[in-house]
Amino acid sequence: MRTVPSILIAASALVILTLGVLHLVFTYRGTKFHPRDPSLLERLKEVSPVISRETTMWRASIGFRASHSFGAMLFGLVYGYLALESSGFLFKSPFLMTLGLVCLCAYLVLGKLYWFKVPFRGIFLATALYASALVATWA
Template sequence: MLTKYLYIAGCIPFIALGILHTVYTIADIYNPKRLIPYKSEIMGLMKESILAITKETNMWRAWVGFNISHGVGMLFFSVTYLYLSIFYMSFLQSSLFFMSAAPIISLTYLVLSKKYWFSIPAIGSAIGLLCFVAGILVQLYV
């Protein structure tokens, strides 16, 4: 039972980060002020710069799309694990794949946060990772 609550707790930081990331990005489409370059002229250059792979979009539109898809992906990960933890915990506990995927994905987000992003997603990822690892340890040893 404790594993269930640790997995639910591990989902919460990722749900919060996914919602914030998606909402901030969508808000930036209409009123850019969060996930934008600090120097405003860079945003203008992003809008003028097409991608080498295609002329169908520019760097700004790609940036917005990447950020929205990133937030939605994080939400999918966390809501899926929340759903499994609440309604299908016996299935989750019996699956080595699903039990180990949550900490692996969390660790991936933590590494990305430390290398490419900033402290808030790193802290959230670390909390989620610790909860998932603790959930596995409780299942194995308690």
Template sequence: MEKTLFIVGASIFGLLGLIHLAYTCFSDKFDPRNLEVKEAMLNTPPRITKQTNMWQAWVGFNASHSLGALLFAAFYIPLCISHFDIISDTIWFSVLPSVVSISYLLLAVKYWFKVPFTGILIASACFVTAAWLVNT
């Protein structure tokens, strides 16, 4: 049961990361509805440097955010399948997914919308339950 919960939680993260990356790189889903906002972003550098603009930074932040979720899934799914004893015998590896997913959940509550919030909420429930089952 615990192994399945870890895999389901990580799979949700992987799926959300993949969809987010596809939307970032191959669609206009994250473009502002007001085209003047995009134009302003293209013509405005961030305060930290003039080597980029806010639009490039926005795309980069979204892409790296997606890669983080994909990497998390790419690490935990094979670990669960091939070496579950590492998770079940080590508090760090059993609790880390809960910490990561709850951190994402807090971001989702404050900054994101319903779909990622719901997915991350389900993944968090899977991870917290799995960690509790493994460690009790």
């Protein structure tokens, strides 16, 4: 039988996993991450960053978005698995429990500073679910 904290962390992980999967899909399908100005897209495809002429700003942005998606998906899969794993390993590890909260809080800050309201709200929900599990576990 699953405990309330394990269900809350699994739900939190599912939110982050879903955001990561959608982010990856939007990176490779459609135009959701394209600039509204078509001429800017053309420039991004031509201009290299200072660090290397081996890529363009556009190709680098695709790689950044994909790796960002993989990070969110990894968090969702690992913490979802650990939350539902029968030995309770996650809940016996203050390090892993704290690390998960720190990671979600870091995403939350990034979401507030740099992203738009849909991912911010999703990350806020995931963080609230996770924090609720911590309260239920440690109370």
